[in-house]
Amino acid sequence: xxxxxxxxxxxxxxxxxxxxxxxxxxxxxxxxxxxxxxxxxxxxxxxxxxxxxxxxxxxxxxxxxxxxxxxxxxxxxxxxxxxxxxxxxxxxxxxxxxxxxxxxxxxxxxxxxxxxxxxxxxxxxxxxxxxxxxxxxxxxxxxxxxxxxxxxxxxxxxxxxxxxxxxxxxxxxxxxxxxxxxxxxxxxxxxxxxxxxxxxxxxxxxxxxxxxxxxxxxxxxxxxxxxxxxxxxxxxxxxxxxxxxxxxxxxxxxxxxxxxxxxxxxxxxxxxxxxxxxxxxxxxxxxxxxxxxxxxxxxxxxxxxxxxxxxxxxxxxxxxxxxxxxxxxxxxxx
Ligand SMILES: Nc1ncnc2c1ncn2[C@@H]1O[C@H](COP(=O)(O)OP(=O)(O)OP(=O)(O)O)[C@@H](O)[C@H]1O
Numbered sequence: 001x002x003x004x005x006x007x008x009x010x011x012x013x014x015x016x017x018x019x020x021x022x023x024x025x026x027x028x029x030x031x032x033x034x035x036x037x038x039x040x041x042x043x044x045x046x047x048x049x050x051x052x053x054x055x056x057x058x059x060x061x062x063x064x065x066x067x068x069x070x071x072x073x074x075x076x077x078x079x080x081x082x083x084x085x086x087x088x089x090x091x092x093x094x095x096x097x098x099x100x101x102x103x104x105x106x107x108x109x110x111x112x113x114x115x116x117x118x119x120x121x122x123x124x125x126x127x128x129x130x131x132x133x134x135x136x137x138x139x140x141x142x143x144x145x146x147x148x149x150x151x152x153x154x155x156x157x158x159x160x161x162x163x164x165x166x167x168x169x170x171x172x173x174x175x176x177x178x179x180x181x182x183x184x185x186x187x188x189x190x191x192x193x194x195x196x197x198x199x200x201x202x203x204x205x206x207x208x209x210x211x212x213x214x215x216x217x218x219x220x221x222x223x224x225x226x227x228x229x230x231x232x233x234x235x236x237x238x239x240x241x242x243x244x245x246x247x248x249x250x251x252x253x254x255x256x257x258x259x260x261x262x263x264x265x266x267x268x269x270x271x272x273x274x275x276x277x278x279x280x281x282x283x284x285x286x287x288x289x290x291x292x293x294x295x296x297x298x299x300x301x302x303x304x305x306x307x308x309x310x311x312x313x314x315x316x317x318x319x320x321x322x323x324x325x326x327x328x329x330x331x332x333x334x
Pocket of ligand 1: 166
């Protein structure tokens with residue numbers, strides 16, 4: 001029998017993906033939780049009395065996040081009030097089912113739940129958007145709307161801190177994608193554990209930043225957490241998928257690849273341009289919401305949707321095309 005390398009007592013039942021240590025189930029659960037706790041402590045993520053919204057999608061990452069935060073809050077007495085905040089993007093056969101999971105998590109974890117929908121905020125569902133523009137750029141719309149919807153939901157609850165379930169694999173993929181795209185501005189920010197931008201009233205943090213996806217799945221499996229595992233029906237995300245495959249191939253040769261990429265991303269310091277554009281908080285001239293530009297990113301996208309521009313042939317002179325909207329978005333600061 002192979003014994004657990006931590007307790008030297010129980011039978012080892014897994015090889016830990018992050019360190020390749022042979023561990024028993026109990027020690028794995030404890031070590032996973034302790035690492036998340038250490039991340040929280042090292043970065044002073046919370047303060048006593050703080051109210052924090054957990055971006056809850058019903059998927060494995062945010063479900064594990066909610067469970068582990070509840071466990072650590074009780075074990076170490078953080079004194080934080082956690083609530084669940086879910087965005088309904090309006091995707092039939094995906095988000096409607098996952099929201100049922102979040103609603104069960106509300107009961108299981110005894111956390112209040114608020115649901116905010118794209119329909120109610122923007123008068124569009126993602127299903128409608130995909131019908132209008134197709135699947136090629138739909139993730140851009142969804143990402144911009146979700147970001148603002150989470151902010152608006154948190155603000156309506158008087159909350160200024162949102163935690164999300166982004167994990168180490170997500171972060172390594174993002175670092176690699178930004179390098180491959182030459183997106184230096186995003187590369188600079190993408191490894192930060194806490195972010196706050198001028199167009200948001202809430203800061204964001206990622207307590208699972210160093211947690212491997214495989215370990216999140218194992219943790220959820222051992223604790224039999226109730227999560228929803230279907231992929232979004234509209235998301236091709238081809239570039240991220242390719243970055244993921246590349247990382248998986250590298251991992252087969254070098255197991256520390258994910259953490260190495262994150263450390264590399266953190267270590268890269270960029271030369272600041274003296275003339276760099278400063279982000280200034282203002283209000284969107286169209287919807288009145290907080291923005292770092294005259295017109296917020298969501299309104300730029302809504303304008304293109306409402307004019308039904310994607311149906312107009314590319315190259316039209318007077319009405320901007322989807323491509324020019326994307327270019328416009330790229331030039332805005334976030
Ligand atoms: N509809 C939503 N409502 C609330 N939060 C969301 C929603 N979608 C995503 N998030 C937040 O953003 C994080 C990253 O989202 P992404 O879509 O990349 O998910 P994922 O890796 O599949 O995560 P999960 O397993 O939690 O769904 C999620 O862990 C969650 O905290």
